[in-house]
Amino acid sequence: MGKVKIKRKSTLIDMTAMSDVTVLLLTFFMLTSSFLQKKPTTVQTPSSVSEEKVPVKNLVSILVSSADKTGKLQDPAAVEGKIFIGFAGDSIFHSDSLRYDVLDYAVGLYNEQLPKLQAKGIKKTEQPIRLTQAQRDAFAKTSMMGTSFKNLTKVLDMDAAQRDKLMSDLTNPMIGIPISDRYDEEYLNDFQIWMKALRLAAQEAKTGYLDKNHIPNDMDHKDQIAELQILANALSKGQGISIEADKDTPFSVIKVVFENLRFMELNKFTLMTALKQKDK
Amino acid sequence: MAQIEQSDKGKKKKGAQKKMTIHVDFTPMVDMNMLLITFFMLCTTMLKSQTVQLVLPAKPDPNMKKEDMTQANKADVMTLILDTQYDDKNKPLKDENGNTIHDVYYYFGDVADTVLTVNPTQLYHSTYVNTGNDADKVIRTVIRKKNEKVMDKYDALKEKYNRKEISDEEFEQQTLEITKDTLNRPAVVIIKALPNATYENVINAFDELDFNKITKYSFEEVNAGDSALIQRYEKANPGTKILRPSVRSKQK
Numbered sequence: 001m002g003k004v005k006i007k008r009k010s011t012l013i014d015m016t017a018m019s020d021v022t023v024l025l026l027t028f029f030m031l032t033s034s035f036l037q038k039k040p041t042t043v044q045t046p047s048s049v050s051e052e053k054v055p056v057k058n059l060v061s062i063l064v065s066s067a068d069k070t071g072k073l074q075d076p077a078a079v080e081g082k083i084f085i086g087f088a089g090d091s092i093f094h095s096d097s098l099r100y101d102v103l104d105y106a107v108g109l110y111n112e113q114l115p116k117l118q119a120k121g122i123k124k125t126e127q128p129i130r131l132t133q134a135q136r137d138a139f140a141k142t143s144m145m146g147t148s149f150k151n152l153t154k155v156l157d158m159d160a161a162q163r164d165k166l167m168s169d170l171t172n173p174m175i176g177i178p179i180s181d182r183y184d185e186e187y188l189n190d191f192q193i194w195m196k197a198l199r200l201a202a203q204e205a206k207t208g209y210l211d212k213n214h215i216p217n218d219m220d221h222k223d224q225i226a227e228l229q230i231l232a233n234a235l236s237k238g239q240g241i242s243i244e245a246d247k248d249t250p251f252s253v254i255k256v257v258f259e260n261l262r263f264m265e266l267n268k269f270t271l272m273t274a275l276k277q278k279d280k
Numbered sequence: 281m282a283q284i285e286q287s288d289k290g291k292k293k294k295g296a297q298k299k300m301t302i303h304v305d306f307t308p309m310v311d312m313n314m315l316l317i318t319f320f321m322l323c324t325t326m327l328k329s330q331t332v333q334l335v336l337p338a339k340p341d342p343n344m345k346k347e348d349m350t351q352a353n354k355a356d357v358m359t360l361i362l363d364t365q366y367d368d369k370n371k372p373l374k375d376e377n378g379n380t381i382h383d384v385y386y387y388f389g390d391v392a393d394t395v396l397t398v399n400p401t402q403l404y405h406s407t408y409v410n411t412g413n414d415a416d417k418v419i420r421t422v423i424r425k426k427n428e429k430v431m432d433k434y435d436a437l438k439e440k441y442n443r444k445e446i447s448d449e450e451f452e453q454q455t456l457e458i459t460k461d462t463l464n465r466p467a468v469v470i471i472k473a474l475p476n477a478t479y480e481n482v483i484n485a486f487d488e489l490d491f492n493k494i495t496k497y498s499f500e501e502v503n504a505g506d507s508a509l510i511q512r513y514e515k516a517n518p519g520t521k522i523l524r525p526s527v528r529s530k531q532k
Contacts, residue, residue, distance in 0.1 A: 012303055014303075014306075015305065015306030015307050015309070015310050016304075016306050018306065019306040019309045019310050022310055022313035022314060023313055026313055026316050026317050026320065029317060029324065033324035034324060034325060035323060035324050035325075045329060046479060046480035046483040046484070048330060048487050048490075049487050049491065050331065050333075050487070050490060051330060052330060052332070052333060053330065053331070076370075077528050238333050238334075238335060239333075242331060245479050246479065247478060247479055247483070248371075248372055248380070248478050248479070249478065249479045250475065250477065250478060250479070250526065250527075251362070251473040251477045251478060251481065251482045252473070252475055252526070252528075254479050255473070255499065258336060261336075262336045262337075262338075263339060267335060267336040267337065267338055267339070268333070268335050268336075269333075269334055270331035270333050271332045271333075271334055272329045272330075273329065273330045273331065273332050273483060274329060
């Protein structure tokens with residue numbers, strides 16, 4: 001009698017093919033997608049038939065918050081129309097130098113304007129801003145900023161998690177860059193100061209010389225100028241600024257943003273929309 | 281991780297070379313890749329938003345006289361007045377498909393012609409989507425009719441392009457020429473949003489302009505002449521209420 005031989009089969013499964021597939025998938029995802037930006041609030045953009053893509057280097061994005069949709073707030077419109085500004089928005093590897101530059105310009109403009117206003121008896125309690133390096137670094141790491149100049153240093157002194165929490169709490173009166181429909185060159189609102197800073201930075205980069213009064217650190221400005229020249233080009237093409245707002249927000253809220261931009265001579269910009277299929 | 285198996289089956293011959301097969305276990309590698317994929321799927325987005333480019337007229341120069349400014353020909357001007365209806369909970373009204381219902385009112389020419397003329401300016405109502413069976417009433421058709429010369433030439437050009445008779449650049453350049461050529465009498469559209477019109481309504485209107493190749497447009501506020509026109513429309517069509525206070529101001 002021959003013994004019945006039980007064949008011992010190895011339970012090893014060859015994972016090489018599986019590994020190949022996953023690596024391919026991984027590569028695909030890495031190449032086709034872009035990182036989600038941390039945003040203080042999400043809005044549902046309206047859809048349009050336009051097929052223009054968001055420029056890869058979407059330099060400055062302005063986010064206009066929508067009315068409360070969760071139904072938790074008594075007055076849903078209370079959180080509507082808060083403005084946030086993000087610099088070097090959608091690109092995967094953004095450079096921080098743009099943020100430093102625009103911040104320096106904006107703070108410079110604010111400090112320039114403040115004594116004149118205080119002489120007229122406006123904004124008596126506010127102090128000129130002197131930013132420390134730590135605060136500038138904090139600003140460069142923040143993807144979206146939405147607070148007045150008055151509270152800027154206070155917000156920048158917080159640690160990142162705390163700051164994000166504060167930014168997403170829209171009911172807080174500190175949140176949102178102050179904007180108004182006052183168009184007075186002598187008395188710019190905070191939003192206008194940011195936009196003027198953008199325009200100035202772009203203008204100076206075009207001449208290839210940055211004013212030391214605006215940019216405090218006395219380094220060789222080559223990289224900064226290159227970065228700002230990208231901004232200047234994008235602004236002149238109308239791709240430098242994009243506005244993101246909710247589809248159910250009344251247009252009167254957004255029109256104020258339009259008019260403010262127009263007042264700051266930045267009358268070319270883009271609006272973020274979702275894709276809609278062209279009918280017909 | 282890696283195993284080296286000896287494939288001898290009990291028989292051992294001295295001096296014979298051992299046959300070895302090498303198995304590398306890829307399971308941890310796969311695990312790690314899956315984790316990475318999960319990470320990328322959660323933290324990234326594939327959706328690239330589209331953008332609409334907007335060019336507002338430059339800030340008026342205070343030194344410039346009114347006579348020196350370029351004025352649009354009255355006959356080419358068309359004004360859109362946008363409005364959105366709200367329900368009693370102050371949310372925009374939706375149709376059965378979940379799309380917000382938007383209204384567009386329009387008139388041609390100048391409001392100053394409203395009174396004291398034989399043929400006064402008329403306000404008409406229209407929508408973005410075809411609700412009834414009358415395709416002529418949809419705002420797209422209306423604007424197209426106003427911009428007919430441009431659109432006819434553009435359609436002919438597009439036909440050529442679709443037949444691959446002209447290149448992309450030629451197509452773009454000629455489109456620009458057609459829309460800029462004053463002989464084609466391109467329409468000038470003024471968009472006026474009533475306080476309750478939503479952002480979506482404006483973007484929709486903007487889409488219609490883009491669709492009809494209108495390059496000259498501006499945003500303006502509703503003025504007294506428009507209000508008079510709307511009031512007359514309300515009177516002629518009992519039941520319609522266009523001039524309403526903003527829903528937002530009611531809450532505050």
